Amino acid sequence: MTVTQNESPTVVADDGVRLWAARSGIGDPLVLCHGGPGLWDYFEDLAELLADLTPVVRWDQRGCGRSEREVAGPWTLDRFVADLDAVRRHFGLERIRLLGHSWGAQLALSYALAHPERVSALVYVAGTGIGPDCDWHPAFLANLLARLGEQPERLARWRELDDRPVRSDDEDRESAVLQWSAEFQDQERAPARAERMADPWLGINHECGRALNQERRRSWGTPELYDACRALDLPVLILDGARDIRPRCAVDSLESALPRVRRVILPDAGHMVWTDDPKGFREAVGPATA
Structure with missing residues (x-):
């Protein structure tokens, strides 16, 4: 994958914080928003999968991955929306096509709601809808334990690490890889695929993750959010993935609110949709990259 050489890999946000970003290919890119919160861009394989369809812009969110790590926030959705707008400006894009995955789907949707005139299309992948956490989080935890429990020693080790108030960096990585292994439908290949996500290991920003998850619990599921989605006049x-351990019924709230929406559910995919079903993913996303 070739990164355009005449553009700096450093985006400077409006408050001076430096964000890592990279653009591949030539032409109108698809801007990718990774999940977390508190993680880093893990879209190298996705970018390669779509390389003949569209160039992409990848970036690490504030305080995460290769972006400036010496920052202490603010860890708010509004701040991350502003950072995404800085990425747009940096690459000279008047309007952007957005793809967000997991927490990144929430970020991409929030950007589109804040700046609909700056978005031409939105791809919302493996998100959790616009309802409150009670719509999906209890079922997610139950499904996570069940998936990990298919190998009892894996579940026991994950519980042991999860119960520790303080973990070393190596233990943090091990815990993440164990949990990420539950996100893939193909459980035989899941450990290797989870290891790939952790290589290189750039360290989870837990403070960032806690703050943004708390904000979502306070503010998601409001009548104002539903009304804003009903007024969003752009293609989504x-x-x-039907086998995502987050219940897909939670996303019905978003689907029913949007006026211009197409929904594709891939029956044999989990949370990492493009890894579990690359062919189905390409076929679904292709029209949005045209």
């Missing part, structure tokens, strides 16, 4: 693709 909702793309799900």
Whole structure:
């Protein structure tokens, strides 16, 4: 994958914080928003999968991955929306096509709601809808334990690490890889695929993750959010894996609110949709990259 050489890999946000970003290919890119919160861009394989369809812009969110790590926030959705707008400006894009995955789907949707005139299309992948956490989080935890429990020693080790108030960096990585292994439908290949996500290991920003998850619990599921989605006049693709351990019914709230929406559910995919079903993912996303 070739990064355009005449553009700096450093985006400077409006408050001076430096964000890592990279653009591949030539032409109108698809801007990718990774999940977390508190993680880093893990879209190298996705960018390669779509390389003949569209160039992409990848970036690490504030305080995460290769972006400036010496920052202490603010860890708010509004701040992350502003950072995404800085990425747009940096690459000279008047309007952007957005793809967000997991927490990144929430970020991409929030950007589109804040700046609809700056978005031409939105691909919402494996998100959790616009309802409150009670719509999906209890079922997610139950499904996570069940998936990990298919190998009892894996579940026991994950519980042991999760119960520790303080973990070393190596233990943090091990815990993440164990949990990420539950996100793939193909459980035989899941450990290797989870290891790939952790290589290189750039360290989870837990403070960032806690703050943004708390904000979502306070503010998501409001009548104002539903009304804003009903007024969003741009094409949206909702793309799900039916075997995601987050219940897909939670996303019905978003689908029913949007006026211009297409939804594709891939029956043999989990949370990492493009890894579990690359062919189905390409076929679904292709029209949104045209």
